[in-house]
Amino acid sequence: MKYNHKLRRTAISSVIATVVLGSISTSAMAEVKFGALYPLSGGLALLGEESYRGLELAVDQINENGGVQGETVVLETGDAVDNNQAIGEARRLISQEDVKAIFGTYSSSRSIAASQVAEMSKVPYFELGAVADDVTERGLSYVFRTNPTAYHMAETIIDMLVNSIASELEVDPAELRIGIIHEDSNYGSSVAKHQRTFAEQEGLNIVMEEHYPASIVDMSSIILSLKNEEVDVVLQTSYQDDSVLFLRQANERDYQPKAIIGGGGGYSMTPTAEAVGHDVIDGVFDVDFTQYNVNPDFAPGIEDFQAAYEEKYEEAPRSGHSLINYAGALELLRAIDAGNGFSADEIKKAVLAMDVPDGETAAGMGIKIGENNQNERASMMGMQWQDGELVTVYPEEASVADIRTHQ
Template identity: 45%
Template sequence: MTITNMRGSSVRRRTTQISTVLAAGMILAGCGGADGGADGQGGEESGPIEIAAFYPTSGSLALLGEESWRGANIAAQQINEAGGIDGRQVKLVQADVPDVNAATSEARRLLDSEGLDLAIGTYSSSLALAASEVYARGGGTYAELGAISEEFNDRGYENVWRTNPPAGTFAQTQIDFISDFVAPELGLGLDEVKVLLVHEDSSYGSSVARSTETVAAEAGITNISYAPYSAESTDLSSTVLGIEQEDPDVVIAVSYASDAILLARQMQENGVVVPAFIGTGGGHTLSGFGETLGEAANYVFNVDFTQYAVNPESTPGLEDFLALYKEEYNEDPASGHSLANFMGANVIFDILAETGGDTSPEAFGEAAAAYTIEQGTTATGWGVKFNENGQNTEAAPYVMQWRDGTLETVYPEMVGTIEPELATSGQ
């Protein structure tokens, strides 16, 4: 029996175990001849391959945490329906981690007490930093599928990996978009463009702000000011007043779910319009942002993981993922976080296929270092190639724009569905 690989050619595995392909177009099952047991460190080879899965499914981060978990969960279900890895089922041991303390304690429990030496997660940078710290120091392996903090891969840990793009690539995409579209459209030179960074003040927002400042300076954009705020705020009127007083050409916003909606609503209520309001993933991606705000969401840009109104030729398998999601949860995805985690989980499963299900840091690290996928051959459009710090260098965010209730992809042109437009005071 043959399988279809990432590039569509028919191949036969080196062993007698048969693998199959999920809708994302990846090889998702494994090679035989593994020594590892249920936990990757010995035991019954027929037992499940257990992987810790850290996601905030309660508390203030639950919206995108749940959405992220759903993507990884669908990937696990599909590989199990296809026969698992080397004939063994994948079991994601989910841990709800609503805050940093929970992420730390749950990581210790699942690594030290339960012996799960491979973990995935989390969507939130603060949580990812906490859980991965425990795994890295405790001799386990941690693979992040959604958090973007630059610090995550800059701590010198050998067994920390990330499949999604980091904050620096978000910043680069934002600055490229300003350079290629916004500044010319406004008739301004880059040194004339006035940028205001409005960001929540956790590691997520602060990391993006620092990266943006660096990338902007390299491009010649130096007129930048800052407006940090707490994501827990219930009133952002002072932030809105600051935006009005600064009168920027561009706002680059970094927000979670509720604060993204609150900021946009209070800007509308006060008649504050910015020509280019550019979100950075987070709450500006959620379908609830468009549904809750209605026309107030129109013309808001967002730089984020791959969303669903995108050129299908660049994202093979995306439509199949949508069907799988709808079948499992009886609704459409709330954001691209589920897709990113689906893709990332499948990368992890594919690496485990190369280890024969061995989750030990040594086996996983060797297989991950050699693992590559070409861009444009997965449902996110991303490729995979890990650098010396464990960061995937073949993943990049795109620019989307809310238009009549749909988050349309507008940049780069090869993945776009419509042309971008700036907001005006008359809209």
């Protein structure tokens, strides 16, 4: 696979040189446009921007190595601040900007809304970060997802609880009283559904489940219910604001379960830890995309990614959302580069030919598009906040620290 299309100068006559230089200039000006659709303002802007940065770094790398099929990749950006705007921006990117495909979108509900527009217009839509089942379970032909899903998140949460956390607590998993709380969009509902299924398969005791809007401003009643039900382990699927709210109010009300296991970016972001205090979040678990304190042998290239991120944005990565978007976008762009043309079907053919083995991306996962146009090699990691850092503790081959408990 070739990624470097540099032209070598030769000693030729001035007339031929002029023609060649003119060709180089024309080639250098050739561009192909792709859409980048993320929530860049509003309540989801922090993780939306973090996700966009990963795509941007992948495009930078591709362009430094000759672009895609010899053309420079240009990102046309849309702000998916809510579902209606996601739809409107998808239409604009397709009809006015003539993008060949759209990358996005982090938020499951926005992804579901916008990708329907792309499907109707026969424009490929690449989801790099949204986890809800419906993103790829609607039978759409031009919607592809590289990142792990709600299924993977729930599976890893229950596996880590049963196989690692319970043993550290020195308790039979079946004796634990489990409470599931989640924000009520496609995202939280999808994860909770799979948590119930996996928990039942393992014979776990779910004593409470409650959902709430992500915009909730008071979780005291939920915390009271958790205390009244004597919940030992809380499973929360959330965004950032509701993660912060729950941790703050649980601490204020002296609610100290044996374990809190968060699902998603709210629990994996440095700003969340800073907002609630490292003394409060210390010991809390999180299951999410690959984060940065991970065995580098498991995620080759992660150190180079961090260096490129810090050079471009003058700060450390704030979440693994940038990493998962980078890893997926980079391989998709490489696949398109190895293809032939930019029509929807030519891009689809190139993407379906992807075959990246496990352990060959900076996120550790492989990429092969399978049933429902979902990456069948996607996976999630188990992390824990320890001494001010989010460190990988599960699975063992990716871990850099042992699980800690306060029991």
